Amino acid sequence: MIxxxxxxxxxxxxxxxxxxxxxxxxxxxxxxxDAAAAFHDYAYLRNNPAGWHRELWxxxxxxxxxxxxxRNTLTHEISTVELARxxxxxxGRSK
Amino acid sequence: xxxxxxxxxxxxxxxxxxxxxxxxxxxxxxxxDIVIIGGGGHGLATAHYLAKEFGQARVAVIEKGxxxxxxxxxxxxxxxxxxxxxxxxxxxxFSLKLWEGxxxxxxxxxxxxxxxxxxxxxxxxxxxxxxxxGNAMILNGADADMLSTAQIKKRYPFLNTDDARFxxxxxxxxxxxxxxxxxxxxxxxxxSADSRGVDIIQNCEVTGFRIEDGKCKGVETTRGFIGAGxxxxxxxxxxxxxxxxxxxxxxxxxxxxxxxxxxGLKPVLPGVITFGAGHFYCSQSDKxxxxxxxxxxxxxxxxxxxxxPVVEDVCEGAMAIFPMLGRARLLRMWGGxxxxxxxxxxxxxRTHIEGLYFNGGWCYGGFKAPPASGFAFAHLLARGEPHPxxxxxxxxxxxxxxxxxxxGMGNQPNLH
Numbered sequence: 001m002i003x004x005x006x007x008x009x010x011x012x013x014x015x016x017x018x019x020x021x022x023x024x025x026x027x028x029x030x031x032x033x034d035a036a037a038a039f040h041d042y043a044y045l046r047n048n049p050a051g052w053h054r055e056l057w058x059x060x061x062x063x064x065x066x067x068x069x070x071r072n073t074l075t076h077e078i079s080t081v082e083l084a085r086x087x088x089x090x091x092g093r094s095k
Numbered sequence: 096x097x098x099x100x101x102x103x104x105x106x107x108x109x110x111x112x113x114x115x116x117x118x119x120x121x122x123x124x125x126x127x128d129i130v131i132i133g134g135g136g137h138g139l140a141t142a143h144y145l146a147k148e149f150g151q152a153r154v155a156v157i158e159k160g161x162x163x164x165x166x167x168x169x170x171x172x173x174x175x176x177x178x179x180x181x182x183x184x185x186x187x188x189f190s191l192k193l194w195e196g197x198x199x200x201x202x203x204x205x206x207x208x209x210x211x212x213x214x215x216x217x218x219x220x221x222x223x224x225x226x227x228x229g230n231a232m233i234l235n236g237a238d239a240d241m242l243s244t245a246q247i248k249k250r251y252p253f254l255n256t257d258d259a260r261f262x263x264x265x266x267x268x269x270x271x272x273x274x275x276x277x278x279x280x281x282x283x284x285x286x287s288a289d290s291r292g293v294d295i296i297q298n299c300e301v302t303g304f305r306i307e308d309g310k311c312k313g314v315e316t317t318r319g320f321i322g323a324g325x326x327x328x329x330x331x332x333x334x335x336x337x338x339x340x341x342x343x344x345x346x347x348x349x350x351x352x353x354x355x356x357x358x359g360l361k362p363v364l365p366g367v368i369t370f371g372a373g374h375f376y377c378s379q380s381d382k383x384x385x386x387x388x389x390x391x392x393x394x395x396x397x398x399x400x401x402x403x404p405v406v407e408d409v410c411e412g413a414m415a416i417f418p419m420l421g422r423a424r425l426l427r428m429w430g431g432x433x434x435x436x437x438x439x440x441x442x443x444x445r446t447h448i449e450g451l452y453f454n455g456g457w458c459y460g461g462f463k464a465p466p467a468s469g470f471a472f473a474h475l476l477a478r479g480e481p482h483p484x485x486x487x488x489x490x491x492x493x494x495x496x497x498x499x500x501x502x503g504m505g506n507q508p509n510l511h
Contacts, residue, residue, distance in 0.1 A: 018393050044346040044437045044493040046348050048335030048336075049339075050333075071394075073395045073396050076402070
């Protein structure tokens with residue numbers, strides 16, 4: 001698989017480490033009333049669709065940026081690649 | 096019809112006119128006591144033990160394609176019970192004991208071959224870990240044998256114990272491990288279950304669950320609604336897809352695992368060998384092909400095919416341990432879709448929906464498990480309580496901090 005890095009252009013996926021479902025960006029509030037249950041779901045439960053999937057890839061053997069890759073789990077086709085930082089900021093995170 | 100050597104000779108002499116289909120092709124009934132979703136090794140084994148051991152006759156197995164077309168037909172056929180942890184080892188040893196009696200139990204030649212499995216040791220730390228694991232196996236009633244390099248050379252003279260990049264310093268052997276003819280596991284269980292009245296319904300895909308007041312009443316399928324007192328799901332690889340129809344999210348990711356077989360060769364490899372300095376395992380099939388595999392590809396996939404970086408990694412492992420394999424041509428390679436769970440161990444449990452039961456999360460070790468998995472799932476479905484050897488395989492173990500993490504990797508499925 002070739003991942004089109006937003007800054008570096010096309011890179012082989014073997015340069016990357018896979019972290020799974022991009023929902024891991026949405027860390028629960030540790031001070032919330034339901035924090036224990038929310039962290040259980042966050043740490044252990046996954047959306048696992050057959051089809052388009054937003055997922056985190058870490059460019060470990062490259063510029064060490066985190067990417068959000070939208071990839072089809074049935075065909076391995078990649079449609080969009082974004083910097084995870086941009087995705088997090090667009091969701092209102094400070095960094 | 097009972098299969099036997101005498102029967103084969105009789106049919107050979109009478110023109111093979113007496114053979115009947117191994118199982119029926121029934122229309123689905125409107126209601127069953129128990130419906131099993133998934134006609135693979137685990138689902139068919141569950142049906143067999145429900146009928147034979149737990150006296151359940153009104154049982155159906157429904158399968159979206161043909162039986163045995165999933166992971167039970169896409170693996171490297173290895174059976175073993177060389178686990179460390181208390182939650183795992185009694186279960187896998189129970190499975191190995193059932194394998195030893197399987198062919199008589201189901202009256203089907205599954206070619207169970209206890210040719211032994213050998214885990215190679217390349218360092219002192221690894222030796223310590225394997226001695227510990229061997230002791231854990233013995234404590235749980237399994238067999239384990241630490242072999243010296245001289246003992247290994249006697250059985251595998253081609254292994255390099257001297258000047259390889261990762262010299263072999265010994266090995267942990269389980270002589271009762273081995274291989275089984277994978278398709279025959281599905282066929283044998285199917286035939287046995289069918290002969291005891293279980294309906295095996297192929298080409299019938301589940302499209303939804305009928306859930307009323309928190310109770311599962313049956314399944315919607317491409318061949319209409321099928322009512323059920325209890326529904327058991329055993330569709331590893333596709334567990335998340337199926338359970339999402341009941342609005343459940345699972346502690347599972349689906350990953351692709353590749354396997355390979357070489358052209359047929361003369362006998363070179365009497366048992367199963369695993370490389371200790373990389374991820375590579377190999378055995379030789381009865382047709383002569385070297386059957387081998389390694390790591391999962393490491394990303395979510397339902398494609399049943401992998402990519403080249405892992406092919407390279409597996410072949411590097413092969414060349415490190417068997418340089419002779421580089422001269423053999425590859426005949427076939429394939430991928431299977433694995434339920435990778437958060438701790439690398441399976442789940443056999445009821446769900447929060449009454450009447451809906453789950454069996455999955457087998458990671459890439461599911462082939463050795465169907466006998467115990469089927470027995471334990473049948474026990475749970477028929478009696479409503481977990482089988483003693485599977486009592487740790489519960490959904491709740493993650494929130495209680497009771498993960499069964501053989502490799503100590505934490506909740507990262509692609510590392511197990």
